[in-house]
Amino acid sequence: xxxxxDEKKCTGCGLCEVICSLSHMGIxxxxxxxxxxxxxxxxxxxxxxxxxxxxxxMKCLEDDLGKNPSLNVEEERKKFIWExxxxxxxxxxxxxxxxxxxxxxxNLCDGEPQCVKVCTQGALTITE
Amino acid sequence: MxxxxxxxxxxxxxxxxxxxxxxxxxxxxxxxxxxxNISKLFKMTHQNTDPLGPDNVLIIGGGxxxxxxxxxxxxxxxxxxxxxxxxxxxxxYFPSELARTxxxxxxxxxxxxxxxxxxxxxNNVEIRKASHLWGLDTYETQIKIREELKCPDAKILCIxxxxxxxxxxxxxxxxxxxxxxxxxMGAVFGSKNLKALVAIGSKPFQxxxxxxxxxxxxxxxxxxxxxxxxxxxxxxxxxxxxxxxNEKGFLSYRYHQKTSIGRDAxxxxxEALDKYATGMVACSGCPVHCRHRYNSDSKFGMLKGEGPExxxxxxxxxxxxxxxxxxxxxxxxxxxxxxxxxISGGGxxxxxxxxYEKGIIDEKLTGLKLEWxxxxxxxxxxxxxxxxxxxxxxxxxxxxxxKKLPEEAKKYLMHIKNISIExxxxxxxxxxxxxxxxxxxxxxxxxxxxxxxxxxxxxELLAKFYEADVGQSYKEYTGKSKMVHWHEVFNAMVDSVxxxxxxxxxxxxxxxxxxxxxxxxxxATGIDLTPLELKELGERIYTLERLYIVRxxxxxxxxxxxxxxxxxxxxxxxxxxxxxxxxxxxxxxxxYYELHGWDKNGVPKKETLVKLGLEEYSEN
Numbered sequence: 001x002x003x004x005x006d007e008k009k010c011t012g013c014g015l016c017e018v019i020c021s022l023s024h025m026g027i028x029x030x031x032x033x034x035x036x037x038x039x040x041x042x043x044x045x046x047x048x049x050x051x052x053x054x055x056x057x058m059k060c061l062e063d064d065l066g067k068n069p070s071l072n073v074e075e076e077r078k079k080f081i082w083e084x085x086x087x088x089x090x091x092x093x094x095x096x097x098x099x100x101x102x103x104x105x106x107n108l109c110d111g112e113p114q115c116v117k118v119c120t121q122g123a124l125t126i127t128e
Numbered sequence: 129m130x131x132x133x134x135x136x137x138x139x140x141x142x143x144x145x146x147x148x149x150x151x152x153x154x155x156x157x158x159x160x161x162x163x164x165n166i167s168k169l170f171k172m173t174h175q176n177t178d179p180l181g182p183d184n185v186l187i188i189g190g191g192x193x194x195x196x197x198x199x200x201x202x203x204x205x206x207x208x209x210x211x212x213x214x215x216x217x218x219x220x221y222f223p224s225e226l227a228r229t230x231x232x233x234x235x236x237x238x239x240x241x242x243x244x245x246x247x248x249x250x251n252n253v254e255i256r257k258a259s260h261l262w263g264l265d266t267y268e269t270q271i272k273i274r275e276e277l278k279c280p281d282a283k284i285l286c287i288x289x290x291x292x293x294x295x296x297x298x299x300x301x302x303x304x305x306x307x308x309x310x311x312x313m314g315a316v317f318g319s320k321n322l323k324a325l326v327a328i329g330s331k332p333f334q335x336x337x338x339x340x341x342x343x344x345x346x347x348x349x350x351x352x353x354x355x356x357x358x359x360x361x362x363x364x365x366x367x368x369x370x371x372x373x374n375e376k377g378f379l380s381y382r383y384h385q386k387t388s389i390g391r392d393a394x395x396x397x398x399e400a401l402d403k404y405a406t407g408m409v410a411c412s413g414c415p416v417h418c419r420h421r422y423n424s425d426s427k428f429g430m431l432k433g434e435g436p437e438x439x440x441x442x443x444x445x446x447x448x449x450x451x452x453x454x455x456x457x458x459x460x461x462x463x464x465x466x467x468x469x470x471i472s473g474g475g476x477x478x479x480x481x482x483x484y485e486k487g488i489i490d491e492k493l494t495g496l497k498l499e500w501x502x503x504x505x506x507x508x509x510x511x512x513x514x515x516x517x518x519x520x521x522x523x524x525x526x527x528x529x530x531k532k533l534p535e536e537a538k539k540y541l542m543h544i545k546n547i548s549i550e551x552x553x554x555x556x557x558x559x560x561x562x563x564x565x566x567x568x569x570x571x572x573x574x575x576x577x578x579x580x581x582x583x584x585x586x587x588e589l590l591a592k593f594y595e596a597d598v599g600q601s602y603k604e605y606t607g608k609s610k611m612v613h614w615h616e617v618f619n620a621m622v623d624s625v626x627x628x629x630x631x632x633x634x635x636x637x638x639x640x641x642x643x644x645x646x647x648x649x650x651x652a653t654g655i656d657l658t659p660l661e662l663k664e665l666g667e668r669i670y671t672l673e674r675l676y677i678v679r680x681x682x683x684x685x686x687x688x689x690x691x692x693x694x695x696x697x698x699x700x701x702x703x704x705x706x707x708x709x710x711x712x713x714x715x716x717x718x719x720y721y722e723l724h725g726w727d728k729n730g731v732p733k734k735e736t737l738v739k740l741g742l743e744e745y746s747e748n
Contacts, residue, residue, distance in 0.1 A: 011410035011417035014224075015349075018196060018413065022335065022342045028196050029332030039281065041221060041303045042270055045409050045421035045434055117346050120353050120362065120415040121408065 133232030141238030191626015195227035220306030228329025286324035288467030377703025383478030388701030442551035443474025449500030475548030545570035556703035621666035
């Protein structure tokens with residue numbers, strides 16, 4: 001399961017960021033959200049949501065796996081906050097976000113992604 | 129917490145900045161935005177305040193839920209366009225960004241000697257030089273500021289040349305098309321030598337009950353998006369209204385000469401924008417996403433931007449006899465860049481074109497062939513207005529231009545409380561007509577437009593909703609005062625929360641309502657106002673705005689419509705023969721004042737002020 005992004009449909013409303021930080025952190029703060037919209041409000045107005053692509057082979061974990069080969073990849077996948085900044089640096093897709101020494105990573109809300117519920121234009125959808 | 133956002137007072141004469149708490153009591157009485165603004169504007173300006181003088185105050189107030197769900201703010205000051213209440217609402221991305229700086233309201237006083245802009249970067253407030261930005265249009269200004277701050281995410285409110293040159297109907301712009309358009313707030317910026325306001329914010333919001341707030345957002349969004357109205361807006365944007373107006377005979381063609389143009393309107397209806405649009409975009413926190421983005425080649429060169437709204441299409445389309453959608457996009461884009469309000473701008477241009485047609489003014493005076501649909505002449509005149517050159521300098525004064533024109537010109541000028549008539553003609557829709565006449569900021573459809581009355585609701589359902597007999601049709605007078613009162617009060621409250629008109633009860637009774645807002649407010653902030661208390665809060669705001677204009681001398685005699693509405697029946701089309709009956713109109717007014725608790729002259733009664741807790745304002 002992963003969240004599929006259709007950039008052309010993103011309206012830039014930012015409700016995905018609101019609901020993500022709200023459901024995981026109990027506050028509203030785009031910096032503490034695992035989805036981010038790169039805004040283009042004075043360009044072509046094409047806004048770009050960025051979120052974890054749920055890669056089968058997680059490049060973001062390579063460094064940590066090197067240090068600790070017994071790291072449980074599936075357990076890491078389920079975590080919303082990662083303590084290792086290196087993972088943010090290694091992601092090739094801007095799919096996770098660093099803020100105050102923590103990395104915010106989409107864990108698919110235990111199978112019920114909240115961001116998809118408020119994306120009324122359908123820029124975010126769930127695919128297997 | 130949203131309720132801990134602070135108030136900044138910035139004195140541009142002394143270059144001093146002062147920050148203070150906004151008390152919980154103020155929040156419970158006025159919430160934020162429009163409500164909190166009038167509570168301050170009333171006390172900080174007076175009858176002798178010159179709208180363009182340094183003693184006018186410019187108040188920027190964010191809705192209480194900005195940054196969380198939706199995000200709009202009101203800019204209020206004494207109006208240079210009317211001389212009375214100035215107040216204009218704007219969406220886009222600035223309002224939520226300002227909320228993230230921790231600031232809820234900004235009061236700007238005095239006047240800077242040189243052009244400046246104000247930068248609010250979380251806790252740092254800086255008054256920065258803006259001489260190098262003076263003269264730039266609104267897009268150039270925003271791009272330049274982002275470049276010099278090396279911050280592509282900075283959100284900006286700014287004026288264009290029209291505001292700088294004190295055009296009385298100058299707007300304040302943000303992004304491509306978000307505009308605080310009406311009542312000339314751009315000219316107040318200009319009068320203070322204030323080019324822009326910049327927000328860079330990254331503060332998190334603590335939430336009173338996160339789980340309840342999350343559930344409420346999801347439930348309200350789901351409910352809202354189920355309405356046909358929100359679905360249609362998300363597809364066509366507000367231009368879909370043009371079709372309705374034309375079909376029912378309430379659009380203004382050539383400055384109210386006709387109210388419907390049949391199939392000719394198709395060239396500027398919403399579907400005509402499809403050729404240019406590349407998708408839809410939203411304001412911050414809004415699930416409805418009602419504006420087009422477009423990026424297309426045209427006979428005017430590249431057309432790039434967002435919108436336009438129905439009001440802009442109609443103001444620079446049918447109002448000026450221009451049925452070319454490319455020309456509409458082109459002209460509206462110019463207004464947005466120059467910082468000219470499209471509604472008032474289209475209205476004053478419509479008046480000028482009428483005078484030209486009737487031979488009251490001629491090419492010798494105007495320097496231009498001001499014929500209906502002459503796009504080239506209209507474009508040139510817009511630049512002349514913004515720069516206050518030649519005939520543009522006269523027209524830049526809005527209704528006050530009449531003093532500089534032949535006496536007969538006044539006869540054709542249509543306005544209410546010194547604010548131009550709009551792009552619609554309300555002779556057939558009686559609730560619309562009453563709402564224009566009573567709006568506290570002068571001629572304005574957004575204070576109360578009872579859009580619900582013209583869509584196809586069963587009348588018994590409407591009677592239940594408004595708890596009154598609202599007649600069998602929008603063409604009747606029955607119950608319209610009740611409808612106008614309902615929306616005036618509701619809208620005043622909604623503007624203080626920061627939610628958009630298009631998402632709240634406006635054209636659908638199933639959109640966001642009192643109950644939804646009570647839940648959103650409570651779960652987000654802990655403010656436990658009941659729907660009934662929210663209603664009273666809306667009445668408090670509206671009555672205080674009324675008290676403000678009463679202090680300026682406004683009375684029943686001013687709650688009226690242009691003579692054209694009373695004396696000239698619609699000549700043809702679906703509204704043929706309709707006009708506003710004077711006796712029926714007066715009856716509506718009587719009922720309307722009664723509902724607000726104002727006397728027969730439109731002055732709020734003492735007991736109303738006591739009931740609303742507004743006694744402190746009555747002695748001013």
